[in-house]
Amino acid sequence: MVQANAFVEWAHVHNHRYGTSKKAIEERMAQGADVVLEIDFQGALQIKSVFANAVTIFVLPPSWEELRSRLERRGEDTQQVIESRLKNAAVEMAQIHHFDFVIINELFDRALFDLKAIVHSQRLRYLAQHRARLETFKALKIV
Numbered sequence: 001m002v003q004a005n006a007f008v009e010w011a012h013v014h015n016h017r018y019g020t021s022k023k024a025i026e027e028r029m030a031q032g033a034d035v036v037l038e039i040d041f042q043g044a045l046q047i048k049s050v051f052a053n054a055v056t057i058f059v060l061p062p063s064w065e066e067l068r069s070r071l072e073r074r075g076e077d078t079q080q081v082i083e084s085r086l087k088n089a090a091v092e093m094a095q096i097h098h099f100d101f102v103i104i105n106e107l108f109d110r111a112l113f114d115l116k117a118i119v120h121s122q123r124l125r126y127l128a129q130h131r132a133r134l135e136t137f138k139a140l141k142i143v
Contacts, residue, residue: 009039009046018043032132034119041095048098055122057115058099061089062106 001007001019010019020037028035037047044056061067067089071082096102101118105111122128130137137143 008050009043011040011042011046020047034123036119041092041098045095045098053127055101055118056099057101057103057118058093058096059111060093060096060102060104062104066106 001010001021006022007019008022008025010017018039020039020043025035037043039047041058044058047054048056061070064086068082068086071077071085077085103111103114103118123132134143
Protein backbone atom coordinates (compact mmCIF):
# COMPACT_ATOMS: atom_id res chain seq x y z
CA MET A 1 0.00 0.00 0.00
CA VAL A 2 2.96 2.34 0.63
CA GLN A 3 4.25 1.74 -2.90
CA ALA A 4 0.75 2.21 -4.32
CA ASN A 5 0.40 5.52 -2.43
CA ALA A 6 -2.74 4.13 -0.77
CA PHE A 7 -2.05 5.70 2.61
CA VAL A 8 -2.85 9.27 3.52
CA GLU A 9 -0.19 8.91 6.23
CA TRP A 10 2.14 6.21 7.43
CA ALA A 11 5.13 5.90 9.72
CA HIS A 12 7.41 3.54 11.62
CA VAL A 13 6.36 3.67 15.28
CA HIS A 14 7.73 1.42 18.03
CA ASN A 15 9.38 -0.83 15.43
CA HIS A 16 6.11 -1.35 13.54
CA ARG A 17 4.61 0.26 10.45
CA TYR A 18 1.28 1.98 10.84
CA GLY A 19 -0.81 3.80 8.26
CA THR A 20 -4.21 5.25 7.45
CA SER A 21 -5.98 4.25 4.26
CA LYS A 22 -6.76 7.12 1.87
CA LYS A 23 -9.88 5.31 0.70
CA ALA A 24 -11.27 4.94 4.23
CA ILE A 25 -10.70 8.63 5.01
CA GLU A 26 -12.18 9.81 1.72
CA GLU A 27 -15.29 7.63 2.17
CA ARG A 28 -15.94 8.97 5.68
CA MET A 29 -15.38 12.56 4.62
CA ALA A 30 -17.71 12.12 1.63
CA GLN A 31 -20.40 11.00 4.09
CA GLY A 32 -19.85 14.18 6.10
CA ALA A 33 -18.61 12.24 9.12
CA ASP A 34 -16.13 13.51 11.66
CA VAL A 35 -12.87 11.63 11.22
CA VAL A 36 -10.79 11.10 14.35
CA LEU A 37 -7.46 9.35 13.99
CA GLU A 38 -5.32 8.01 16.81
CA ILE A 39 -1.88 8.39 15.29
CA ASP A 40 1.62 9.45 16.28
CA PHE A 41 3.06 12.92 15.63
CA GLN A 42 4.61 11.86 12.29
CA GLY A 43 1.23 10.84 10.94
CA ALA A 44 -0.47 13.93 12.36
CA LEU A 45 2.00 16.21 10.59
CA GLN A 46 1.46 14.29 7.35
CA ILE A 47 -2.32 14.62 7.72
CA LYS A 48 -1.96 18.36 8.35
CA SER A 49 0.09 18.72 5.15
CA VAL A 50 -2.57 16.88 3.12
CA PHE A 51 -5.64 18.40 4.80
CA ALA A 52 -4.88 22.01 5.68
CA ASN A 53 -8.07 22.28 7.74
CA ALA A 54 -7.29 19.20 9.84
CA VAL A 55 -7.37 19.82 13.57
CA THR A 56 -4.56 18.20 15.52
CA ILE A 57 -4.77 17.26 19.17
CA PHE A 58 -1.86 16.06 21.29
CA VAL A 59 -2.80 13.90 24.28
CA LEU A 60 -0.34 14.16 27.15
CA PRO A 61 -0.03 12.03 30.26
CA PRO A 62 -0.17 14.00 33.52
CA SER A 63 3.42 13.00 34.39
CA TRP A 64 6.29 10.71 33.39
CA GLU A 65 5.60 8.57 36.44
CA GLU A 66 1.98 8.07 35.41
CA LEU A 67 2.96 7.25 31.84
CA ARG A 68 5.39 4.60 33.08
CA SER A 69 2.75 3.22 35.46
CA ARG A 70 0.15 2.99 32.69
CA LEU A 71 2.54 1.17 30.39
CA GLU A 72 3.44 -1.27 33.16
CA ARG A 73 -0.21 -1.86 34.20
CA ARG A 74 -1.11 -2.86 30.64
CA GLY A 75 1.02 -5.94 31.14
CA GLU A 76 1.65 -6.24 27.40
CA ASP A 77 5.28 -5.17 27.10
CA THR A 78 8.65 -6.21 28.44
CA GLN A 79 10.65 -3.72 30.50
CA GLN A 80 12.86 -3.15 27.45
CA VAL A 81 9.83 -2.25 25.33
CA ILE A 82 8.52 0.07 28.05
CA GLU A 83 11.88 1.87 28.18
CA SER A 84 11.82 2.21 24.39
CA ARG A 85 8.28 3.61 24.48
CA LEU A 86 9.30 6.14 27.13
CA LYS A 87 12.25 7.29 25.00
CA ASN A 88 9.94 7.57 22.00
CA ALA A 89 7.45 9.54 24.11
CA ALA A 90 10.10 12.16 24.84
CA VAL A 91 10.75 12.57 21.11
CA GLU A 92 7.01 12.76 20.41
CA MET A 93 6.33 15.30 23.17
CA ALA A 94 9.01 17.58 21.73
CA GLN A 95 6.70 18.00 18.71
CA ILE A 96 3.76 19.31 20.73
CA HIS A 97 4.16 22.87 19.42
CA HIS A 98 2.96 21.67 15.99
CA PHE A 99 -0.48 20.76 17.37
CA ASP A 100 -3.61 22.89 17.62
CA PHE A 101 -4.87 21.56 20.95
CA VAL A 102 -3.47 19.73 23.96
CA ILE A 103 -5.43 17.41 26.23
CA ILE A 104 -3.85 16.25 29.46
CA ASN A 105 -5.21 12.78 30.11
CA GLU A 106 -5.19 12.84 33.90
CA LEU A 107 -8.81 11.81 34.42
CA PHE A 108 -10.41 9.92 31.55
CA ASP A 109 -13.82 11.61 31.90
CA ARG A 110 -12.23 15.08 31.77
CA ALA A 111 -10.06 14.14 28.79
CA LEU A 112 -13.10 12.75 26.97
CA PHE A 113 -15.04 15.95 27.74
CA ASP A 114 -12.17 18.01 26.34
CA LEU A 115 -12.07 15.92 23.17
CA LYS A 116 -15.82 16.26 22.69
CA ALA A 117 -15.56 20.03 23.24
CA ILE A 118 -12.93 20.33 20.52
CA VAL A 119 -14.95 18.24 18.06
CA HIS A 120 -18.13 20.17 18.85
CA SER A 121 -16.42 23.54 18.44
CA GLN A 122 -15.10 22.50 15.04
CA ARG A 123 -18.62 21.55 13.95
CA LEU A 124 -19.71 25.12 14.74
CA ARG A 125 -17.13 26.79 12.50
CA TYR A 126 -18.61 28.80 9.65
CA LEU A 127 -17.60 26.46 6.81
CA ALA A 128 -18.77 23.38 8.71
CA GLN A 129 -22.14 24.96 9.50
CA HIS A 130 -22.49 26.24 5.93
CA ARG A 131 -21.85 22.75 4.60
CA ALA A 132 -24.07 20.95 7.13
CA ARG A 133 -26.92 23.48 7.27
CA LEU A 134 -26.97 24.93 3.76
CA GLU A 135 -30.77 24.99 3.65
CA THR A 136 -30.88 27.22 6.73
CA PHE A 137 -28.37 29.60 5.17
CA LYS A 138 -30.45 29.66 1.96
CA ALA A 139 -33.68 30.25 3.86
CA LEU A 140 -32.07 33.19 5.66
CA LYS A 141 -30.75 34.47 2.31
CA ILE A 142 -27.13 34.53 3.46
CA VAL A 143 -25.65 32.24 0.82
